[in-house]
Amino acid sequence: MSAVAEQQTRVPSPTAGASAAPVQQQTVNRRRPEQGSRQEWIVVHVLYLIIVIFFFAPFLWLLTAAFDGDAVAYIRWPAQPTFANFTYVYQNFHIGRALANSLFISTATMLLSVVLVSLAAYSLSRLEFGLKSVVTYGVLVLQTMPLSATMVPIYGLARDLHLRNTYLGLILVHSAIEMPFLIWLMKGFFDTIPRYLEEAAWLDGRSKFRAWWEVVMPVARPGIVVIAGFAFLNAWSEVLMVIILVDDPGKSTVPLAFYQTFRSNGGYNEVNYGLVAAVGVIYVLPVIALFFSLRKMMVRGLMSTSRGL
Amino acid sequence: MATMTPGRGLIAWRRNRSLIGGLLPAASLLSLFFVAPAIWAIYTSFTNRALVGLDARHPRHVGWANYERLLHSPAFKTVLINSLVFVVGSAVIGQFLLGLALALLLDHGEHRGYRATPFVYGSVLLAWVNPTVIAGFLWVAMFDFYYGSLNKTLELFGLSGVSWLGKAPMLSLIIVNTWRGAAFVMIIFQGALRTIPSQIYEAARMDGASAWQRFWDHTLPNLRQVAAVVLLSVTISTFGAFLLILTLTNGGPGTKTEVIALYAYHAAFQSRQIGYGSAIAAVMLGLNLIFAAIYLRVSSPKI
Numbered sequence: 001m002s003a004v005a006e007q008q009t010r011v012p013s014p015t016a017g018a019s020a021a022p023v024q025q026q027t028v029n030r031r032r033p034e035q036g037s038r039q040e041w042i043v044v045h046v047l048y049l050i051i052v053i054f055f056f057a058p059f060l061w062l063l064t065a066a067f068d069g070d071a072v073a074y075i076r077w078p079a080q081p082t083f084a085n086f087t088y089v090y091q092n093f094h095i096g097r098a099l100a101n102s103l104f105i106s107t108a109t110m111l112l113s114v115v116l117v118s119l120a121a122y123s124l125s126r127l128e129f130g131l132k133s134v135v136t137y138g139v140l141v142l143q144t145m146p147l148s149a150t151m152v153p154i155y156g157l158a159r160d161l162h163l164r165n166t167y168l169g170l171i172l173v174h175s176a177i178e179m180p181f182l183i184w185l186m187k188g189f190f191d192t193i194p195r196y197l198e199e200a201a202w203l204d205g206r207s208k209f210r211a212w213w214e215v216v217m218p219v220a221r222p223g224i225v226v227i228a229g230f231a232f233l234n235a236w237s238e239v240l241m242v243i244i245l246v247d248d249p250g251k252s253t254v255p256l257a258f259y260q261t262f263r264s265n266g267g268y269n270e271v272n273y274g275l276v277a278a279v280g281v282i283y284v285l286p287v288i289a290l291f292f293s294l295r296k297m298m299v300r301g302l303m304s305t306s307r308g309l
Numbered sequence: 310m311a312t313m314t315p316g317r318g319l320i321a322w323r324r325n326r327s328l329i330g331g332l333l334p335a336a337s338l339l340s341l342f343f344v345a346p347a348i349w350a351i352y353t354s355f356t357n358r359a360l361v362g363l364d365a366r367h368p369r370h371v372g373w374a375n376y377e378r379l380l381h382s383p384a385f386k387t388v389l390i391n392s393l394v395f396v397v398g399s400a401v402i403g404q405f406l407l408g409l410a411l412a413l414l415l416d417h418g419e420h421r422g423y424r425a426t427p428f429v430y431g432s433v434l435l436a437w438v439n440p441t442v443i444a445g446f447l448w449v450a451m452f453d454f455y456y457g458s459l460n461k462t463l464e465l466f467g468l469s470g471v472s473w474l475g476k477a478p479m480l481s482l483i484i485v486n487t488w489r490g491a492a493f494v495m496i497i498f499q500g501a502l503r504t505i506p507s508q509i510y511e512a513a514r515m516d517g518a519s520a521w522q523r524f525w526d527h528t529l530p531n532l533r534q535v536a537a538v539v540l541l542s543v544t545i546s547t548f549g550a551f552l553l554i555l556t557l558t559n560g561g562p563g564t565k566t567e568v569i570a571l572y573a574y575h576a577a578f579q580s581r582q583i584g585y586g587s588a589i590a591a592v593m594l595g596l597n598l599i600f601a602a603i604y605l606r607v608s609s610p611k612i
Binding site: 036040041044045047048051052054055056057058059061062065072073074075115116117119120122123124126127128135137140141142144145146147148149150151152153154155156157172173175176177179180183208209233237238239240244255258259262273276280283284287288291292295299302303 | 343432445446493500583
């Protein structure tokens with residue numbers, strides 16, 4: 001991890017202007033461009049083409065199928081592009097309700113995660129005593145815990161605590177399962193912020209909390225954006241916990257609606273690819289829009305960690 | 310802080326007190342959904358608790374019966390082998406090698422200033438950000454025997470179609486999981502490539518080293534430590550992943566793609582035996598702690 005963690009110094013920190021920045025800049029500098037041969041250009045671009053076909057073809061199919069009134073399993077341009085699939089799923093699958101639920105749950109998860117993660121990550125970054133390494137190792141171990149191992153007990157626990165089919169249950173579970181990763185990520189951001197900032201604020205007579213809130217947090221804003229993005233995306237995409245925690249249609253979310261449409265219309269039984277693709281587009285478009293609008297920041301944040309997703 | 314003046318020590322202590330307060334909210338949430346479930350699972354694995362019915366309300370203690378049943382079940386050996394094949398095929402070979410190759414190729418393309426590079430990069434990322442069930446659905450269509458894009462393409466070249474999910478289910482899953490996970494490995498390696506100081510390459514070039522020599526002598530050694538962490542990280546996440554398999558094959562045909570994570574899910578939510586499912590979850594927790602111990606040893610973070 002340490003080699004990757006060193007990357008964290010590259011995270012933009014407005015305070016690092018004077019002394020640290022020039023040294024960092026040097027190692028980040030790209031090698032001087034060098035002209036390649038014509039053959040090299042051709043080889044690289046043939047490889048590029050193969051990569052794009054492999055990675056993009058399935059999405060091309062999703063987009064064409066969603067707007068095809070008579071969608072098939074292979075990629076083809078719809079004979080008559082139509083919104084019929086979307087109007088049908090909107091009228092028959094309670095997509096409106098699911099969208100509202102998903103939006104509410106994801107936003108609440110994002111807000112809760114930002115508050116809890118920044119408090120915990122700042123504390124972990126600034127703590128100076130023996131227990132610190134225990135706690136930090138603990139966070140790392142939790143980070144490696146797969147959902148499949150905790151899913152059965154979370155189901156049992158949620159049932160015993162009457163958290164099934166409630167917004168609160170979904171918000172808490174979604175916040176918790178992504179939290180170890182986000183704390184680890186955010187701790188890296190806080191590590192790059194020099195301590196004299198808040199120490200100066202204390203000397204000015206601010207309380208610990210106000211120094212953190214008014215001085216440290218504004219500097220950490222790029223990090224906050226990244227963890228807010230990841231928290232929202234995860235809560236929006238996550239389906240396994242919704243499957244086991246929700247069976248009340250009124251509490252259905254977009255992932256659950258997609259999963260159920262897929263089960264009943266796309267998987268093994270009668271196939272109606274167009275309908276499933278339409279729900280799929282509704283499900284995946286916000287994810288793609290949000291991720292690619294924050295792409296540079298989120299990828300840079302990820303480079304600073306090394307956790308599998 | 311090796312040298313602490315008394316005043317600094319006092320500040321440090323005061324600060325620590327409020328900092329521990331800052332940890333508490335997150336710590337309690339994590340205890341509720343990570344630590345408590347682990348304890349719950351271990352406790353429940355010694356009972357015959359069921360999802361519904363009488364055993365759901367009044368579970369009885371059954372000792373080690375669930376664990377004995379798991380060890381003696383022929384399914385256990387099958388799911389372990391399936392998990393091994395899935396992890397080696399899609400995490401170690403697929404995601405890791407493809408991700409490394411992509412990082413090197415795209416880094417090279419960026420270095421050469423090829424304009425297409427960001428689009429290639431974007432398409433790899435796109436496969437990774439989409440939710441798992443979407444990936445499953447897209448590939449159900451791609452793999453379709455009669456009308457899927459894959460077999461349609463084979464037909465174009467005069468080849469006969471393959472029954473992907475029927476005849477080669479594990480290979481199909483490995484392809485899809487590689488498709489999804491290569492981007493993560495690529496991102497991490499890209500980050501590592503950027504930390505290699507450019508001066509090293511300049512110096513090597515002045516010494517007359519060929520491109521291949523520069524790669525072998527300077528690029529690869531600098532990636533070694535990151536590689537170990539990435540490899541373990543994708544192994545751990547692939548070992549625990551089963552949603553993709555649930556959507557594509559649901560473990561079938563037969564038990565050909567039933568991995569241990571999916572087996573735990575089926576035991577609890579299909580056979581409705583929470584006690585037995587918890588025993589499998591507890592075994593997975595144990596295996597995972599072993600992985601985590603190796604992970605911490607290899608990554609040895611500077612805390």
